[in-house]
Amino acid sequence: MKKAKLVFVLMLSALMVLGAFTLLYAGGEKEKSAGEKKAPEQIVLKCAFIGGANYEELYKSIPEFEKKTGYKVEIVFKGDGFQIDKKLKTDFAAGTVDYDVCWDHSSFFTQYIKAKGIIPLEDYFTQEELSDHIPMILNAGKKNGHLWIIPRHFDISCLHYRTDIFNNEEYKKKFKQVTGKDLEVPKTWDEFKETALGLQKILPPGMYATQFAGKEEALTGRFYEILIAEGGQFFDKNWKPAFNGPAGVKAATMLRDLYQAGAMPPGMTNFVWEDVAKNWVAGNIAMYTEWYGWYSYFQDPKSSKVAGKFDIARQPMGDAGIHSGWAGDHAFSITAASKHKKEAAELIKFLTNYDNQYREAKLGFLVTRQSVWKKIIEEAKQSGNPLDVKRLKLAQLQASEDFKTPPLVAEWLPSSDIVYPILQAIILGDKEPKAGLDEAARKVEAMMREAGYYK
Amino acid sequence: MHSQNIVLDKGAGDNKFFSESKTRLPFVLLLPSLVVMFFVVGYPMLYSFVISFTNYTLVSSGGPKFVGFKNYITLFKDPVFGRALLRTVFYMLIAVNAEFILGLLIANAMSHVIRGQGILRTIIMMPMMFAPVLVGFQFKWIFNDQVGLVNNILYEIFGHPVIIPWLIKKPLGFITILIAEIWMNTPFMVIIFLAGIMAIPTEILEASDVDGATEWQKFIHITVPSLMPFIYIAMAVRSLDIAKAYDLVSIMTGGGPAHRTELIWTYVYRLAFTSQKFALGSAMSYITVLLAVLFTYYLFRQLIRVRKVRE
Structure with a gap:
């Protein structure tokens, strides 16, 4: 009996000790959080950053910052863009942010503003400090009159085409026979469609005239940039969906027609960025729009069958005379939970300074400081490959004239999530373009209404 | 084996806490794991159940509202x-x-x-x-x-x-x-x-x-x-x-x-x-x-x- 009593008492004590440890641990964690005030030399700046080989090269410079300032920098989370997005949203919602600086993106930051997770940055950066960044990209990080993100590097797409096909006399002759027109690099989306349909008739089996990433935001984004070029809008000024107008129908019809004609690989609706890049380096695609960021991979003869066999051109224009230019920039933000905001801003200034941007530019990233561009263009001239220079000049031109982020609204990704499965259904022939886009517009409108944009 | 049972029965019979109900001892023995289960399973489930009756979104700026x-x-x-x-x-x-x-x-x-x-x-x-x-x-x-x-x-x-x-x-x-x-x-x-x-x-x-x-x-x-x-x-x-x-x-x-x-x-x-x-x-x-x-x-x-x- 006494033994049983003893066991019971021991168990209760163990539970109480466990509870006490839990409380102590929670307290300790809170104490260690971003907000704790410490002596200057002990300031710890915690960061949630994007991971991956090339992205992480920048972090190798952090010891230099630590040495200069005496602060300690801890990267508490690394993941890909979508993993960080999920982490940030859940941490902001749960109030469990234990970092001062976070990775951010021009397509995502409006969500974090709505969640009150990040702060405006204009008080921490002078005009002079910001003036070197490409203005169009810097402006893409502004919302409600505030600057929320400091750009690190950006990407935009250009048309990639195979010179061994477009400059090949045999192909030119066959193309003329089939279409009655000359084989030329398309300058408009109408020409793009026509060229793709014509090329498909003369390409060998297993090769495709073109391709697009066919799911998730990748598909919505491509649709969005064609829509804008054709004179449409995703949302009107009252945030009502407007993508189901004639421009949207034209863009969706083009995607469907190209797929149904077999001018795109049949697996296209399951492709994301890696898949389209792999098809391109395998030599299976004649032309398509692609990000600049893959350039070194495409030019590496060890991994690419098209190394030295392709050229690039500005994205095609639509009926509105606008070049497509869906773009985005990786950036940094300061969390609202941080109590070292000034020091966090110092870290961001360091990570985006001239030296670090030059370091990233050498890795192939399109950085945002104009002064770095001058230097890398000069250096590219020494490479002996004219495409190295053309690529940089074209990217610079597009960054200043074509750079278009998705609508700066927290509901962009939820909208994309509604739109892309319907675009897939249109492409696969399950729905008619107009009917499909109308259905998507109704759903997006209901979602925006629920989010409080209108009654 | 037989004598061991007798000792246990005798011991339990002397104690009101354990003798009042035969189901109490197993419950007491399960208590630690039940407490842990409550915190790691029960509470999150209860929380998400409550959330399912609100308009809560991950980027809500205000608090969740009850929507039945x-x-x-x-x-x-x-x-x-x-x-x-x-x-x-x-x-x-x-x-x-x-x-x-x-x-x-x-x-x-x-x-x-x-x-x-x-x-x-x-x-x-x-x-x-x-x-x-x-x-x-x-x-x-x-x-x-x-x-x-x-x-x-x-x-x-x-x-x-x-x-x-x-x-x-x-x-x-x-x-x-x-x-x-x-x-x-x-x-x-x-x-x-x-x-x-x-x-x-x-x-x-x-x-x-x-x-x-x-x-x-x-x-x-x-x-x-x-x-x-x-x-x-x-x-x-x-x-x-x-x-x-x-x-x-x-x-x-x-x-x-x-x-x-x-x-x-x-x-x-x-x-x-x-x-x-x-x-x-x-x-x-x-x-x-x-x-x-x-x-x-x-x-x-x-x-x-x-x-x-x-x-």
Whole structure:
């Protein structure tokens, strides 16, 4: 009996000790959080950053910052863009942010503003400090009159085409026979469609005239940039969906027609960025729009069958005379939970300074400081490959004239999530373009209404 | 042994706390794990249940507002949800039954192997050793229409490119995911059934030999009935597992294209995290959990029934 009593008492004590440890641990964690005030030399700046080989090269410079300032920098989370997005949203919602600086993106930051997770940055950066960044990209990080993100590097797409096909006399002759027109690099989306349909008739089996990433935001984004070029809008000024107008129908019809004609690989609706890049380096695609960021991979003869066999051109224009230019920039933000905001801003200034941007530019990233561009263009001239220079000049031109982020609204990704499965259904022939886009517009409108944009 | 029981009974009889109810001691012994379970399972479930009656989104700037059954009504009006739910049930039925049949046949065949059974068991278990994410990538490559193994084999056979979009076409996308699921999880059934077969008393089988029973008769009238408790447990575990299917589908098709391979959990993830509708995602999770609980309850009832019959 006494033994049983003893066991019971021991168990209760163990539970109480466990509870006490839990409380102590929670307290300790809170104490260690971003907000704790410490002596200057002990300031710890915690960061949630994007991971991956090339992205992480920048972090190798952090010891230099630590040495200069005496602060300690801890990267508490690394993941890909979508993993960080999920982490940030859940941490902001749960109030469990234990970092001062976070990775951010021009397509995502409006969500974090709505969640009150990040702060405006204009008080921490002078005009002079910001003036070197490409203005169009810097402006893409502004919302409600505030600057929320400091750009690190950006990407935009250009048309990639195979010179061994477009400059090949045999192909030119066959193309003329089939279409009655000359084989030329398309300058408009109408020409793009026509060229793709014509090329498909003369390409060998297993090769495709073109391709697009066919799911998730990748598909919505491509649709969005064609829509804008054709004179449409995703949302009107009252945030009502407007993508189901004639421009949207034209863009969706083009995607469907190209797929149904077999001018795109049949697996296209399951492709994301890696898949389209792999098809391109395998030599299976004649032309398509692609990000600049893959350039070194495409030019590496060890991994690419098209190394030295392709050229690039500005994205095609639509009926509105606008070049497509869906773009985005990786950036940094300061969390609202941080109590070292000034020091966090110092870290961001360091990570985006001239030296670090030059370091990233050498890795192939399109950085945002104009002064770095001058230097890398000069250096590219020494490479002996004219495409190295053309690529940089074209990217610079597009960054200043074509750079278009998705609508700066927290509901962009939820909208994309509604739109892309319907675009897939249109492409696969399950729905008619107009009917499909109308259905998507109704759903997006209901979602925006629920989010409080209108009654 | 007898005297030990007497001592324990005497001890318990002297104490009011333990003697008032025979059920109290087990409860006290379970208390620590119940407390832990409450914090790691009960509280989050309760919280998400409450959330499912609000308009909470991951990026809500204000606090969540109570909206009653609105989320549940929205779900029942959503055709994508209805189809995903049906598809999940269909997926579960096909996968569990296919794994059951294959598992039973392989286990029965393996039980007749006298030499090298250990090596055979290890080989059979190998698919279970891979993470579902890896299996997803492996089968995504196998069925890739451009560089995939299956289309390449077809190319070798026919001598010209055969491009079948396995992951895109209806119902091929669904079938390829099922193949991956069955490949990965049949070994689980094999191992459980093999253990069951080994536990069948040899006397019964020897008696049936004396009676002149054929192998088929022994399999149908002795092996299968003896395995019933194992079958119900294995099927209950696998059903619960498949009701949670996410990784494979997410990697292979992402539930697409155009929701063609959408299962409940790929849809929950998309709604809760990408579309930020956390409350709606919670409501959907509850409906799914409820169905899984009902299904498991049914299987366990069957298990108890079988045990009673055997007793």
